[in-house]
Amino acid sequence: MANRLFQQARQMVELAKDATGSGQHEMIAKAKNALSSARANSTFAEQQQLQELQNELNQLK
Known part of the structure; x- marks a missing residue:
């Protein structure tokens, strides 16, 4: 069974990344929360992918 929280964080x-303007700031905050939740119950491989996703978010700022 796939990690649902991991999938939600990726989404x-x-x-x-697709959002614009002030809506992007809100989506970044929601994505950060989703990443945080996903890390708690993820495998090592998923944690590496979550870090890559975090890096993508950091570039959006």
């Missing part, structure tokens, strides 16, 4: 990062 939130994609939505943040």
Whole structure:
């Protein structure tokens, strides 16, 4: 069974990347929360991917 929180975090990062203006700031915050939640129950491989997603978010600022 796939990690649902991991999948949600990945989707939130994609939505943040697609958002514009002030809506992007809100989506970045939501994506960060999703990443944080996903880290708690993720495998080592998922944690590495979550770090890559975090790096993508950091570039959006």
